Structure formats: C-alpha cells, structure tokens
Amino acid sequence: MIWEEHASLAPYNTFGIDAKAERLVHLTHESSVQAYYQHPNGYAKQTLLLSGGSNLLLCNDVPGTTARIAWKGMAITEETDDHVWLKVSAGESWHETVLYTVQQGWGGLQNLSLIPGLVGAAPVQNIGAYGVEVADTLESLSYFHWEKGEAHTLTAAECAFGYRDSLFKRSWKGKGVILSVTFKLTKHSHVLKTTYGALQEELHRMDLAPSVQNISDAVIAIRQSKLPDPKVLGNSGSFFKNPALSAAQVKTLASKHPAIPQYPQPDGTIKVAAGWLIEQAGWKGERVGNVGMHAQQALVLVNYGGASGPELWAHAQRVQSSVAEQFGVRLEPEVNLIG
Numbered sequence: 608m609i610w611e612e613h614a615s616l617a618p619y620n621t622f623g624i625d626a627k628a629e630r631l632v633h634l635t636h637e638s639s640v641q642a643y644y645q646h647p648n649g650y651a652k653q654t655l656l657l658s659g660g661s662n663l664l665l666c667n668d669v670p671g672t673t674a675r676i677a678w679k680g681m682a683i684t685e686e687t688d689d690h691v692w693l694k695v696s697a698g699e700s701w702h703e704t705v706l707y708t709v710q711q712g713w714g715g716l717q718n719l720s721l722i723p724g725l726v727g728a729a730p731v732q733n734i735g736a737y738g739v740e741v742a743d744t745l746e747s748l749s750y751f752h753w754e755k756g757e758a759h760t761l762t763a764a765e766c767a768f769g770y771r772d773s774l775f776k777r778s779w780k781g782k783g784v785i786l787s788v789t790f791k792l793t794k795h796s797h798v799l800k801t802t803y804g805a806l807q808e809e810l811h812r813m814d815l816a817p818s819v820q821n822i823s824d825a826v827i828a829i830r831q832s833k834l835p836d837p838k839v840l841g842n843s844g845s846f847f848k849n850p851a852l853s854a855a856q857v858k859t860l861a862s863k864h865p866a867i868p869q870y871p872q873p874d875g876t877i878k879v880a881a882g883w884l885i886e887q888a889g890w891k892g893e894r895v896g897n898v899g900m901h902a903q904q905a906l907v908l909v910n911y912g913g914a915s916g917p918e919l920w921a922h923a924q925r926v927q928s929s930v931a932e933q934f935g936v937r938l939e940p941e942v943n944l945i946g
C-alpha cells in the first residue's frame with residue numbers, strides 16, 4: 608500500500624478534473640485489500656473506490672480515503688480443446704487485456720476493444736459495445752465483501768447483469784471490491800458478432816473478412832474516428848444511457864419525430880438513442896465555457912480544458928432538462944457521480 612495526503616486526482620480520472628483526495632491509497636497487490644480493510648484509515652474511512660476513473664464525474668474534492676485499485680496479473684486457470692479460462696486481476700488495463708486475448712487468437716472480447724478503464728470495473732456496469740457485453744464471456748469473478756471481510760466467488764448468473772447494469776450498481780453498490788474476473792474464451796469455434804451496422808460497414812470499408820483480429824481492428828478504427836481520446840479532450844464516454852421506453856411512449860414520440868432511432872428490446876421496451884435526442888435539442892457541438900457535448904458524438908460530455916466537476920455536472924443537467932422539456936424523456940447518467 609502506498610499512502611498520499613491531499614493528492615490530486617487529475618491523473619486518475621479521464622475528465623482530467625483536478626479534485627483533491629484527502630487521503631489516497633494505492634492498493635498495489637491483491638493481498639493489500641485485506642490489510643487495507645483492517646487499517647484504521649482504510650476501509651473504515653473509505654469514501655471512494657477508484658479504478659481507471661473513466662466512468663465517474665468528481666463533482667467535489669473527496670474527503671476521507673480514496674482507494675485506488677492497482678494490482679495486476681493474469682493466468683490461465685483451465686483449458687480444453689475448445690476453450691480457455693483466463694483469470695485477470697482487477698487492476699489490469701481492459702484494452703491491453705483484450706489485445707492480449709486477440710493476439711492469442713482467443714475469441715470473445717474483440718468487440719470490446721479500446722474501451723478505457725480496468726478489468727475489475729468492467730462487470731460493474733456490464734460494459735458493452737458493438738453488440739457484445741462483458742456478461743457474454745464472464746464466467747465468474749472474485750469479490751471481497753466488506754461486511755464479511757473475505758473474498759468469495761460469484762458466477763455470472765449471480766452478478767444479475769443487465770444493460771449497463773449489474774448487482775454492483777444496485778443492491779451491492781459499494782458493498783465490496785471485485786478482485787479478479789475469469790473469462791471463458793473460445794480457441795477455435797468463435798462466435799463472431801458483426802450484425803451491428805457500423806461494424807459491418809467498417810469491415811467492408813477496410814475489406815476485411817470477419818475474424819477475431821479483424822473485428823478488433825475494425826472496432827479500434829471506428830472508435831478512434833468517432834470518440835474523443837480522453838488524453839486529448841477530457842471525457843467519460845457516453846454520459847447518459849439510452850433510455851428504454853414503453854412501446855406506447857415511443858409511438859407518441861415517433862408520431863411527432865418519425866426519424867427517432869428505435870431499438871426494440873427482448874423485454875418489450877424500446878431503447879431510443881440518447882445522442883439523437885441531445886442532437887435534436889441543439890446541444891451537439893455546442894460549447895458553454897469550458898464544457899459541451901462533443902461535435903461528432905452528442906452523447907459525450909467533454910471538458911475543453913480546466914472545467915471543474917460542478918461545471919460539467921451543471922452542463923449535463925442543462926442538457927437533461929432541455930431534452931425532458933422537448934421530448935418528455937428523462938435521461939439518466941451512465942457515469943457515476945461522486946460527491
């Protein structure tokens with residue numbers, strides 16, 4: 608464990624917000640979680656559990672203890688002719704892990720290339736992109752439960768995954784820490800998901816046949832062309848979730864706005880594109896001071912430089928109210944609001 612006092616969290620969040628942590632502890636080994644749990648300034652004083660900081664908005668300085676997940680490692684735990692089970696520590700980079708599996712020729716994670724953040728956070732909001740979610744390949748995870756003071760294994764079914772949702776965002780929010788994740792990956796009989804329109808088009812444009820490697824390459828190309836790089840322009844990816852509405856609500860909306868993109872869901876609800884609503888409300892590319900919704904991707908709230916957490920949140924609320932007024936739809940943040 609490495610301790611710091613009054614540390615800037617700017618290097619540890621992709622909005623680049625210079626909020627201060629009263630106390631920051633870097634948990635560099637999985638075994639340090641037990642020590643942190645027992646330390647008088649450790650879990651007992653914890654206000655924030657920080658991973659890669661790519662899905663949170665620091666609205667204020669953070670009192671108490673901020674614990675940063677920083678332990679690494681990966682290992683094959685089981686292998687058959689067709690599958691490999693890979694156990695990856697929470698502090699490994701998500702994208703580096705995906706690239707490693709792709710290089711080995713293992714299938715399952717390729718559509719999730721270039722998503723920022725660390726492996727242990729991936730199950731929290733069941734990260735997803737281009738028709739695939741982490742729930743599709745996650746076999747189990749190891750979880751240290753604060754109340755129990757020990758780790759145990761949870762199966763994918765026990766994680767109650769949903770759209771950008773899991774047990775860890777609901778009843779178990781803040782109850783513990785994911786220590787590692789085990790993925791079940793294919794060695795030969797890959798299930799290649801290429802039905803997502805933009806992915807199909809990119810494979811065609813790059814003249815690539817679907818394969819684990821080619822899908823990863825195409826996803827990386829699309830993401831680099833569409834999404835701002837947090838190292839250049841502070842952001843947290845999609846700021847809002849795509850709202851899931853009832854069929855009746857969507858019918859009413861579509862009668863006034865026939866072009867509204869609709870995505871029917873297995874549970875009978877229909878998701879509409881939050882980015883489209885924001886763009887129609889006039890916020891795409893509109894800059895207010897140091898903040899705005901990105902010019903190429905209306906769903907991405909960006910920090911043009913030096914914006915504070917409250918400034919970014921105030922803008923998100925402006926957009927939220929404006930969409931609610933114009934369309935009667937309440938956008939919910941996908942990003943975790945801290946403080």
Ligand SMILES: Cc1cc2nc3c(=O)[nH]c(=O)nc-3n(C[C@H](O)[C@H](O)[C@H](O)COP(=O)(O)OP(=O)(O)OC[C@H]3O[C@@H](n4cnc5c(N)ncnc54)[C@H](O)[C@@H]3O)c2cc1C
Pocket residue numbers: 621655656657658659660661662663676697722723724725726727728729731732733734735736775783784785786834835836837842843844845943
């Ligand atoms: C440019 C950009 C593009 C993005 N694209 C996508 C995308 O396509 N799809 C998608 O789903 N997301 C996307 N995201 C969002 C983000 O990358 C993911 O949500 C990612 O999994 C967050 O990981 P993190 O390590 O940064 O977590 P953090 O932001 O540090 O933490 C997020 C939350 O999870 C909790 N948490 C983190 N790790 C653990 C753990 N080990 N145990 C328990 N709780 C934990 C934290 O306390 C916090 O509440 C994007 C973000 C950016 C900046």
